[in-house]
Amino acid sequence: MRLLDKVCIITGAGSGIGQSTALLFASEKATVVVGDIDREKGEETVRLITAEGGSAVYVHADVTNPESAKALIDETIRLYGRIDVLFNNAGISGVGRLHEIEPDVWDRVMNVNIKGVYLPSKYAIPHMMERMAGSIINMSSCIAEIGLALRASYAATKGAVLALTKSMQVDYAPYNIRVNALLPGTILTPFVENYLKTSYDDPEKAYESLKKRQLSGDLGRPDDVAKAALFLASDESKFMMGSPLYIDGGVVFG
Numbered sequence: 001m002r003l004l005d006k007v008c009i010i011t012g013a014g015s016g017i018g019q020s021t022a023l024l025f026a027s028e029k030a031t032v033v034v035g036d037i038d039r040e041k042g043e044e045t046v047r048l049i050t051a052e053g054g055s056a057v058y059v060h061a062d063v064t065n066p067e068s069a070k071a072l073i074d075e076t077i078r079l080y081g082r083i084d085v086l087f088n089n090a091g092i093s094g095v096g097r098l099h100e101i102e103p104d105v106w107d108r109v110m111n112v113n114i115k116g117v118y119l120p121s122k123y124a125i126p127h128m129m130e131r132m133a134g135s136i137i138n139m140s141s142c143i144a145e146i147g148l149a150l151r152a153s154y155a156a157t158k159g160a161v162l163a164l165t166k167s168m169q170v171d172y173a174p175y176n177i178r179v180n181a182l183l184p185g186t187i188l189t190p191f192v193e194n195y196l197k198t199s200y201d202d203p204e205k206a207y208e209s210l211k212k213r214q215l216s217g218d219l220g221r222p223d224d225v226a227k228a229a230l231f232l233a234s235d236e237s238k239f240m241m242g243s244p245l246y247i248d249g250g251v252v253f254g
């Protein structure tokens, strides 16, 4: 029961890593607030949690929209009175080399992946400051460091999230708020399945070649990242501040 009585918001918890983390947090006795733009998927996450006797609620939230992000935080406070953990997980990708990316696609990727960290944090932090406690987990990627073909906009956002994490940590350390970043490698989620389909003529072959790029010999699974998120959410990581945590099967070094 590593998150007993903790109130944890997870954005993008309707799918992939976010959903897996929501299930794991709930199994550790957290109350989970599932924020997503996809109501059906978000409600499915809540259904899976409550079916196991866990506690969760879906709040419809678009992390790129100030009113919507504020409503996610306000609703959490109205229901539970506090926020212990904010996991800024929601993210999207954009396909293409830089000269091929249309400005509206560029803006969309920046909005979801960077503004989508800024806005929920902006509205959650004052509540954490008041209680002098909190853990914020920002979703970066190992791509922030090694880059990725056809994902220039995405790589730029994940580098920005890493820099943002460190600056946030410096500003909020005096309030006992920890801010850390997750840097997953390639994790088999709908996000990556879509990447394989949109970037390669032969997704099966691409999958096999991706596997070879990992020292681990296989792609990660959502619960590999969820376990790292649990560590950062819990007090077990109390000496980690502004840290990048790699869960990448060795892809950075392969």
Ligand code: NAD
Binding pocket: 011, 012, 013, 014, 015, 016, 017, 018, 035, 036, 037, 038, 041, 061, 062, 063, 064, 089, 090, 091, 092, 112, 116, 139, 140, 141, 142, 183, 184, 185, 186, 187, 188, 189, 190, 191, 192
């Ligand atoms: P996913 O596509 O399976 O899930 C993303 C979720 O975010 C979806 O439920 C989607 O509805 C939600 N979402 C999208 N836009 C939103 C918005 N504006 N407001 C609220 N919710 C929104 O993706 P995933 O693979 O689980 O990725 C989750 C995060 O992990 C992303 O930030 C991604 O960049 C990052 N990441 C993924 C991998 C990987 O290999 N899968 C690797 C490194 C980092």
